[in-house]
Amino acid sequence: MTWLVEDRLKPYAARRAEPYLTDAIKTQVAEKYFPRYPRKQAALLPLFHRLRQEYGYIPEQAIDETADFLGIARAEVQDAVSFYEEFRLTPSGEYVISVCRSISCELCGSRAVLERIRHVFGVDPGETTADHKITVLEVECLGACEQAPCALVNEDLHGHLEPDNFVRKLQALSAARDDQGRAAAPTGRTHI
Ligand code: FES
Numbered sequence: 001m002t003w004l005v006e007d008r009l010k011p012y013a014a015r016r017a018e019p020y021l022t023d024a025i026k027t028q029v030a031e032k033y034f035p036r037y038p039r040k041q042a043a044l045l046p047l048f049h050r051l052r053q054e055y056g057y058i059p060e061q062a063i064d065e066t067a068d069f070l071g072i073a074r075a076e077v078q079d080a081v082s083f084y085e086e087f088r089l090t091p092s093g094e095y096v097i098s099v100c101r102s103i104s105c106e107l108c109g110s111r112a113v114l115e116r117i118r119h120v121f122g123v124d125p126g127e128t129t130a131d132h133k134i135t136v137l138e139v140e141c142l143g144a145c146e147q148a149p150c151a152l153v154n155e156d157l158h159g160h161l162e163p164d165n166f167v168r169k170l171q172a173l174s175a176a177r178d179d180q181g182r183a184a185a186p187t188g189r190t191h192i
Contacts, residue, residue: 020062025050040070044080048087057088093128093135098152102141108148116163133174
């Protein structure tokens with residue numbers, strides 16, 4: 001009989017010396033959220049939002065740092081981050097296109113929007129273009145059913161989408177960034 005030995009304690013991703021949870025982020029979260037709740041754990045989701053705002057995704061190293069900061073198990077952090085589709089563990093493109101797939105939007109043509117994006121940019125939901133410009137996601141109801149079909153471009157809502165027009169806007173947005181050079185921050189509010 002042979003025992004296979006596997007080192008499960010080794011880091012699953014390359015770590016960087018500089019923490020993702022900077023002192024500035026910790027202070028911001030602690031001052032704003034800790035006084036509101038009896039347990040620090042309640043600041044978990046606001047902290048994820050802050051990380052996503054800063055980096056565009058939740059770096060794996062930040063999961064450990066978050067667990068230490070909030071005094072909870074790493075598994076609890078991992079559970080939470082993997083539960084919500086808004087939080088990604090891999091870097092996103094400059095523009096995250098979140099197309100609603102819930103019933104109103106589906107009935108009003110969200111599949112055609114996704115199909116047009118797939119045709120023009122060559123990406124399916126969950127994928128990022130090779131130039132890291134566009135990430136496409138399918139998400140549940142955005143709470144704007146009266147504007148179906150709709151999508152978010154980063155954090156901005158776009159409703160009554162017509163596939164060709166919407167894709168043209170995305171192409172123009174992407175080209176405009178090419179002219180201006182890449183933005184310093186990978187995400188942020190955009191207007192098209
Ligand atoms: S179903 Fe798409 S916003 Fe509600």
